[in-house]
């Protein structure tokens with residue numbers, strides 16, 4: 001008994017000695033929180049945006065907080081973001097990415113070769129192959145729309161807009177990139193979507209390691225089912241999947257990844273490629289429907305484009321100029337894209353802030369940018385930042401507006417939904433084109449309106465800050481019917 005108490009005492013003492021940390025002059029302000037080890041983890045996870053706002057009020061644009069045993073230096077001055085994004089020698093992207101991979105997908109890649117994977121992604125999502133992808137996606141989108149929203153339907157049909165947008169885009173994206181029906185053991189894309197949604201709902205908890213025991217079991221079984229469904233995807237050249245997936249599989253095989261590891265990696269790609277587009281399309285349509293002036297502006301632009309076209313179906317799977325739509329989407333993403341940009345400090349670094357201040361970043365800490373709070377919701381940069389203004393990114397003459405200021409200086413980063421630098425989103429062009437095609441098809445072929453004309457855009461689910469596109473707390477009920485059939 002005495003020994004037990006003694007040992008516990010020793011352990012506690014050792015813990016405090018090992019984790020004790022005080023601020024030195026060159027460190028950013030340090031805020032450990034009152035709870036040992038955990039620090040601010042609970043508040044951080046509950047509503048990161050609110051928490052970081054509170055810390056900013058207290059400490060300014062840079063500070064270090066403790067969360068679940070780790071020290072995270074948060075930087076919120078967009079003028080200084082390049083100092084973090086540019087320095088991939090001291091600030092490493094892959095280590096934290098690997099931690100997340102393991103927690104979420106239970107995935108450990110044998111000889112992780114990020115540069116090869118990046119090259120592959122660039123080739124298929126940014127290069128010459130994009131044209132083929134654009135038109136495959138267009139084809140699947142049309143087919144999905146026809147099944148979900150049949151042209152011969154006469155009456156209004158009511159549905160949640162989030163579920164509608166997410167399920168349609170997921171299915172079309174899944175078929176385009178991961179292959180046709182022959183490729184998922186005869187399972188139709190709807191069931192893949194249902195499984196995927198369950199996985200997606202547990203994702204933030206997996207990433208934070210806060211699953212309850214029964215949730216852990218659910219997560220495991222859903223992951224297993226999804227891996228089973230994805231087993232054949234991209235295995236052979238004629239599997240119906242995109243050439244990208246086949247090449248990705250080959251790269252994994254060359255790396256020595258076994259069959260099970262490959263499936264988990266393919267699941268990770270399913271998440272990376274499908275997790276953001278549906279929610280983004282939802283928010284865009286949601287903002288348009290709750291802002292009639294914006295809806296009219298986008299519709300007018302679309303009808304001007306469509307009169308120049310011969311075939312409605314080929315529209316928008318090639319380059320077109322839609323500045324109003326682009327601004328409406330940019331504004332949507334400003335309000336609803338909230339990724340953390342996280343790096344691990346692998347060697348001590350002096351961070352030079354734009355205002356001339358210098359801070360020491362300690363080896364082993366993490367650095368985190370949160371562009372959602374600044375620049376995206378910063379009132380100094382964007383007037384009335386809570387408000388949806390579809391033309392915020394347009395000049396008076398209709399050209400793209402790129403001039404935004406903070407502290408009297410023009411900003412390089414005034415909105416960052418896609419991340420930045422070498423690890424920014426590779427699928428940006430493809431994603432924009434997909435959302436544009438989707439919104440165009442819906443708005444030109446259907447009457448779509450709010451079920452309750454007084455509905456407001458739903459609040460965001462505050463527990464998802466940091467994981468890309470936000471999701472709504474509740475769905476927004478809409479009704480639709482095909483146009484010109486009544």
Ligand code: HEM
Nearest residue numbers: 121272273276277280339417418419423424425426427431
């Ligand atoms: C609205 C839709 C999307 C948004 C807002 C978005 C956002 C992002 C962000 C913020 C990152 C950076 C993550 C980080 O820095 O850790 C990222 C990475 C990535 N995105 Fe997207 N994305 C979208 C759609 C897509 C699509 C459709 C694809 C592919 C088909 C895609 C492929 C990728 C890839 C491959 C990366 C990883 C880059 C790397 O690891 O270096 N994204 N995306």
Ligand SMILES: *[C@@H]1O[C@H](CO)[C@@H](O)[C@H](O)[C@H]1NC(C)=O
Nearest residue numbers: 080081082083084085086087
């Ligand atoms: C970061 O890199 C970009 C382009 O590579 C360059 O324009 C910029 O000046 C660099 N910024 C800093 C702070 O090093």
Ligand SMILES: *[C@@H]1O[C@H](CO)[C@@H](O)[C@H](O)[C@H]1NC(C)=O
Nearest residue numbers: 113115116117119250251254
């Ligand atoms: C991966 O990259 C290395 C160099 O970074 C290169 O030598 C190798 O050929 C690449 N492998 C593949 C399969 O592209």
Ligand SMILES: *[C@@H]1O[C@H](CO)[C@@H](O)[C@H](O)[C@H]1NC(C)=O
Nearest residue numbers: 148159160163164167168190
């Ligand atoms: C979600 O949308 C799909 C496709 O439109 C539909 O089949 C399904 O019933 C919807 N689910 C919910 C919960 O509304």
Ligand SMILES: *[C@@H]1O[C@H](CO)[C@@H](O)[C@H](O)[C@H]1NC(C)=O
Nearest residue numbers: 200201202203204461463473
């Ligand atoms: C909010 O997101 C979390 C994590 O994805 C999820 O567990 C929770 O059910 C969501 N809440 C609502 C109301 O959808």
Ligand SMILES: *[C@@H]1O[C@H](CO)[C@@H](O)[C@H](O)[C@H]1NC(C)=O
Nearest residue numbers: 184185225227228229231232
């Ligand atoms: C799907 O097929 C693969 C073999 O191609 C198999 O290993 C896997 O278990 C199957 N998954 C399901 C859910 O039937």
Ligand SMILES: *[C@@H]1O[C@H](CO)[C@@H](O)[C@H](O)[C@H]1NC(C)=O
Nearest residue numbers: 130131134317318319429433
């Ligand atoms: C595919 O869509 C993107 C996004 O709109 C566009 O920039 C690109 O030009 C399109 N590619 C081709 C080859 O049509």
